Amino acid sequence: MAPRAQHCAIWFGTPGTREQAMFAAIGWPLRLARAEAARQVGMRGGDLVVAVVDLRDADAAHIEALETALAEHADLPTLALVDADTGEDPARQHLLSLCHARLLAPFDAGRLEAALASLLSSPRRDIASIGGQSPAMLGVRALLHRYADVELPVLITGESGTGKELAARALHDLSSRRGKPFVAMNCGAISPTLVQSELFGHERGAFTGAATRRMGLFESADGGTVFLDEIGDLPLDAQTNLLRVLQEGTVERVGSSHAIRVDVRVLAATHVDLEAAIAAGRFRQDLYYRLDVLRLQLPPLRARGDDVELLARQFLDTFRTGHAVQARGFSAAARQCLRRHAWPGNVRELLNRVRRAAVVAEHALIEPADLQLGGATPQVVALDAHRDRTERDALVDALRATGCNVSASARRLRVSRVTIYRLCRKHGVSLEAFR
Numbered sequence: 503m504a505p506r507a508q509h510c511a512i513w514f515g516t517p518g519t520r521e522q523a524m525f526a527a528i529g530w531p532l533r534l535a536r537a538e539a540a541r542q543v544g545m546r547g548g549d550l551v552v553a554v555v556d557l558r559d560a561d562a563a564h565i566e567a568l569e570t571a572l573a574e575h576a577d578l579p580t581l582a583l584v585d586a587d588t589g590e591d592p593a594r595q596h597l598l599s600l601c602h603a604r605l606l607a608p609f610d611a612g613r614l615e616a617a618l619a620s621l622l623s624s625p626r627r628d629i630a631s632i633g634g635q636s637p638a639m640l641g642v643r644a645l646l647h648r649y650a651d652v653e654l655p656v657l658i659t660g661e662s663g664t665g666k667e668l669a670a671r672a673l674h675d676l677s678s679r680r681g682k683p684f685v686a687m688n689c690g691a692i693s694p695t696l697v698q699s700e701l702f703g704h705e706r707g708a709f710t711g712a713a714t715r716r717m718g719l720f721e722s723a724d725g726g727t728v729f730l731d732e733i734g735d736l737p738l739d740a741q742t743n744l745l746r747v748l749q750e751g752t753v754e755r756v757g758s759s760h761a762i763r764v765d766v767r768v769l770a771a772t773h774v775d776l777e778a779a780i781a782a783g784r785f786r787q788d789l790y791y792r793l794d795v796l797r798l799q800l801p802p803l804r805a806r807g808d809d810v811e812l813l814a815r816q817f818l819d820t821f822r823t824g825h826a827v828q829a830r831g832f833s834a835a836a837r838q839c840l841r842r843h844a845w846p847g848n849v850r851e852l853l854n855r856v857r858r859a860a861v862v863a864e865h866a867l868i869e870p871a872d873l874q875l876g877g878a879t880p881q882v883v884a885l886d887a888h889r890d891r892t893e894r895d896a897l898v899d900a901l902r903a904t905g906c907n908v909s910a911s912a913r914r915l916r917v918s919r920v921t922i923y924r925l926c927r928k929h930g931v932s933l934e935a936f937r
């Protein structure tokens with residue numbers, strides 16, 4: 503069989519001689535990577551690479567290392583080698599849910615080759631637009647992959663500018679709905695009197711000014727995804743109709759009692775506390791339960807560690823491709839300012855500051871003054887941000903090391919279980935992401 507140099511399989515761990523021989527026989531170069539050192543796996547652009555994980559005899563430590571490796575390479579198509587017992591063990595089951603395909607032992611070279619080929623031919627699932635390698639963002643990326651093809655609503659929470667809309671788009675792009683429309687609406691940006699008509703459409707003459715019949719957003723997104731940003735601002739009457747879409751899969755245009763069937767997945771986002779809105783009578787509890795089936799919490803930028811510099815670099819590089827600017831990088835002092843700033847406006851603020859700095863910088867390196875961060879961040883904020891980051895990293899490390907065992911994590915950090923749950927909420931860490 504002709505060797506296919508452009509194909510390559512990365513085996514996280516150590517393959518047996520039988521498996522090595524099979525890969526050689528089907529012409530697939532095999533690269534070995536220690537699961538614990540997954541970050542070191544580099545790939546050349548254009549390579550067709552798949553990951554292979556053997557779950558048949560994996561012990562707890564190897565499973566934990568594999569989970570980290572797969573989270574770090576969430577975009578890599580992954581084949582799991584399993585046997586009949588694999589599905590019985592919850593830890594392996596979770597790992598399996600992160601893989602894109604599985605091959606049941608015993609298998610021969612022919613079946614292995616077919617499994618690898620079908621993995622490569624399935625559409626490439628890429629969420630490269632979402633930058634960041636911090637533990638917090640690896641958790642988010644893993645959840646995006648996990649939620650993408652589940653036909654349930656996702657409630658995306660996080661401070662303003664953390665990337666909620668970007669995450670919604672990624673969920674759509676990763677899902678089997680990706681060829682269909684992605685329609686976004688900011689519920690707070692539309693006048694309350696027009697929201698119903700925007701979302702559900704109207705019949706001619708339904709209200710003053712409705713000169714023609716109009717299709718609503720849900721109908722126009724049929725087969726695809728509707729993203730409702732600032733869902734907390736949706737007026738109560740529109741909330742009732744949204745509930746019908748979620749419960750019955752139908753809409754009624756304003757001025758009509760005829761139910762029209764629609765096939766849409768609903769994603770919603772909020773940066774306000776919906777439970778407080780429920781308590782204040784501004785949001786329907788039943789709708790909240792319908793929307794909050796899968797939760798994706800985006801961490802604030804100040805909790806993403808080195809991602810700040812990584813994103814700043816990425817934003818500068820992108821900006822430079824379209825604009826003739828002097829700036830090619832950041833001075834050490836500017837990098838320190840980036841690390842210290844508390845980023846109340848999150849990624850959006852970083853993006854805008856970097857673009858602005860790129861324009862005003864008169865030298866090759868952007869300086870603190872270009873970022874306008876020089877004295878703007880009081881030291882006390884820097885310290886808080888630093889504490890936040892350390893606290894979050896310790897939490898994530900403990901959850902990883904204990905296989906997401908809350909009691910064991912609490913013992914490890916010498917805090918109560920209640921504190922672990924509180925810290926998870928505070929830092930937007932989803933236990934789901936580690937299970």
Ligand SMILES: Nc1ncnc2c1ncn2[C@@H]1O[C@H](COP(=O)(O)OP(=O)(O)OP(=O)(O)O)[C@@H](O)[C@H]1O
Nearest residue numbers: 631632633661662663664665666667668773849850
């Ligand atoms: N991880 C990321 N990598 C690259 N760009 C990002 C990332 N997160 C956010 N951005 C960019 O930051 C900007 C703000 O993101 P987005 O609009 O998705 O935030 P948001 O949470 O929906 O904000 P708001 O709550 O104000 O609606 C966008 O330009 C987006 O492309």
